[in-house]
Amino acid sequence: xxxxxxxxxxxxxxxxxxxxxxxxxxxxxxxxxxxxxxxxxxxxxxxxxxxxxxxxxxxxxxxxxxxxxxxxxxxxxxxxxxxxxxxxxxxxxxxxxxxxxxxxxxxxxxxxxxxxxxxxxxxxxxxxxxxxxxxxxxxxxxxxxxxxxxxxxxxxxxxxxxxxxxxxxxxxxxxxxxxxxxxxxxxxxxxxxxxxxxxxxxxxxxxxxxxxxxxxxxxxxxxxxxxxxxxxxxxxxxxxxxxxxxxxxxxxxxxxxxxxxxxxxxxxxxxxxxxxxxxxxxxxxxxxxxx
Ligand code: NAD
Ligand code: MG
Numbered sequence: 001x002x003x004x005x006x007x008x009x010x011x012x013x014x015x016x017x018x019x020x021x022x023x024x025x026x027x028x029x030x031x032x033x034x035x036x037x038x039x040x041x042x043x044x045x046x047x048x049x050x051x052x053x054x055x056x057x058x059x060x061x062x063x064x065x066x067x068x069x070x071x072x073x074x075x076x077x078x079x080x081x082x083x084x085x086x087x088x089x090x091x092x093x094x095x096x097x098x099x100x101x102x103x104x105x106x107x108x109x110x111x112x113x114x115x116x117x118x119x120x121x122x123x124x125x126x127x128x129x130x131x132x133x134x135x136x137x138x139x140x141x142x143x144x145x146x147x148x149x150x151x152x153x154x155x156x157x158x159x160x161x162x163x164x165x166x167x168x169x170x171x172x173x174x175x176x177x178x179x180x181x182x183x184x185x186x187x188x189x190x191x192x193x194x195x196x197x198x199x200x201x202x203x204x205x206x207x208x209x210x211x212x213x214x215x216x217x218x219x220x221x222x223x224x225x226x227x228x229x230x231x232x233x234x235x236x237x238x239x240x241x242x243x244x245x246x247x248x249x250x251x252x253x254x255x256x257x258x259x260x261x262x263x264x265x266x267x268x269x270x271x272x273x274x275x276x277x278x279x280x281x282x283x284x285x286x287x288x289x290x291x
Contacts, residue, residue, distance in 0.1 A: 004286075008032065008233075010255035012245045020138070021078050022235030024056050024085050031233045033061040034260035035092060040068030043271040047071040048124035050116065052107055052165070053078075053134030055086035057234030058182065061259035062131060062266045063089050067096035069267060074101040074120045076134065085235075099123070107134055108156035113164035117172065127172045129270045132162045133182040137197035137240050151196045158200035159207065166211060175221025180269050181208045183281060185230045188290045193242070201228075205281060212279030223278040225269045230285030232257045252287030 014028045024031065038061075049066050053059040054075030063073045073093050077086050083104070090100035101123045105112040120127050136157040140146045166179060173179075183204040190198035205226060212224035231237075231248040233256040238244040248256025265282045268274050283290040 005253050005255065008255060008258050008261075011247060011249045013247060013256075015245055016238045018235060018239040020136075020239040021082060022056075022239030023081060024060070024088070024235060027233070027235055027238065031057070032258040032260040034064050034263055037260060038065050038068050038263065040065070040070065040096070043069040043267060043273070044129070045070035047128040047270070048120065048126055049129040049131065049270070050074045050076070050120045050127055050165075050169070051131040051133055052076045052116070052161070054131075055082045055089055057236060058229060058232055058259045058262050059131070059133040060085070060089045061263035062133065063100075064092045064096075065263040065267050066129070066270065067093040067098040067100070069271070070098070071129065072099040072101075072124055074103065074116070074123065076103050076105070076107065076116050078104070078106060078134070080104065107161035107165070108153060110164045113161055114168050117165065117168035121172050126174065127169050128174075128177045130165060130169045130173070130177075130179045131182070131266060132165055132179065134161070135182065135197070135200070135236075137194055137236065139193040139241050140195070141193065143195065146196060154196040155200055155203075158197070159203045162204065162207060170215070170222070173222050175219065177221075178223040178225070178270055179211070179215070180266055181224070181226045183208070183226045183228045185228055185283065185285045185288050185290060187228060189288070208281070209279045216278055223269075223274070225274070225277060225279070226281040227262065227265045227269065228281050228283045228285065228290060229262050230257060230283070230288045232259060232262055234259060248286065250288075251285065255286065257284065257286050
């Protein structure tokens with residue numbers, strides 16, 4: 001047993017800045033995605049998963065865990081600068097003996113969301129697990145500093161894409177399949193720096209709970225849940241937050257979480273062990289309260 005306050009590096013982190021979307025290569029210290037620690041036990045044997053933003057951060061840790069549990073994984077990501085991160089994730093999936101499929105593009109466009117689902121169906125024949133995890137955020141100090149285009153883009157990436165992907169995937173999901181959406185502690189206690197992002201994360205909570213009702217009607221048998229991470233050490237942070245040095249200080253554990261500490265929540269929600277869980281949000285926040 002290990003004291004959670006001491007398990008991983010705590011602030012201060014080295015001063016650093018990245019250009020969005022950021023990469024794992026530039027992150028100091030390196031994040032832990034469970035590369036050396038996650039042990040599978042066949043919980044997702046034979047399953048086919050789609051993970052948006054699976055190149056880096058939380059999505060990368062989820063991809064590694066899912067593959068070690070026996071799932072094939074399609075990883076969607078945004079930019080050519082993330083090619084190396086995506087290939088690295090794919091290599092861990094393949095080392096686990098599973099199929100990895102990569103697709104790059106902007107999910108704020110419905111046409112690309114359809115393309116992601118079509119590719120998954122072409123490669124896998126079905127979709128058992130859809131993880132809507134990609135998101136955009138940008139810290140802005142005042143209301144006036146938020147460009148209107150950025151407001152719209154944030155909603156397009158974080159919540160419109162979720163609708164497009166769920167809509168395109170549903171016809172290919174059999175009873176027993178599931179959807180897992182990444183929300184945030186910001187849905188409960190919004191930071192003033194992230195007005196637009198926090199609003200999308202609150203929308204994701206409502207969307208997930210409501211879709212959970214819809215997809216358990218008429219024998220559809222698809223569960224929908226969400227995971228609400230607290231501050232997690234990923235490329236998103238030095239590319240969008242003003243003071244990554246202090247990141248995670250505002251949690252009872254006093255430190256940032258690692259992607260490896262979030263991934264098991266997704267494994268639980270994707271596995272048969274959560275067969276009676278739908279419409280729920282699982283907080284993974286280092287003790288930040290979400291009631
Ligand atoms: P990350 O940067 O590693 O992952 C986000 C990914 O989203 C990127 O890799 C990028 O490829 C993808 N993406 C962004 N815009 C996209 C677009 N337009 N089209 C397609 N893909 C796009 O960061 P992360 O922290 O692992 O983020 C994963 C999820 O976790 C996000 O939903 C984020 O809001 C959520 N989250 C993160 C934290 C945190 O502190 N890191 C806290 C709460 C919630
Ligand atoms: Mg990335």
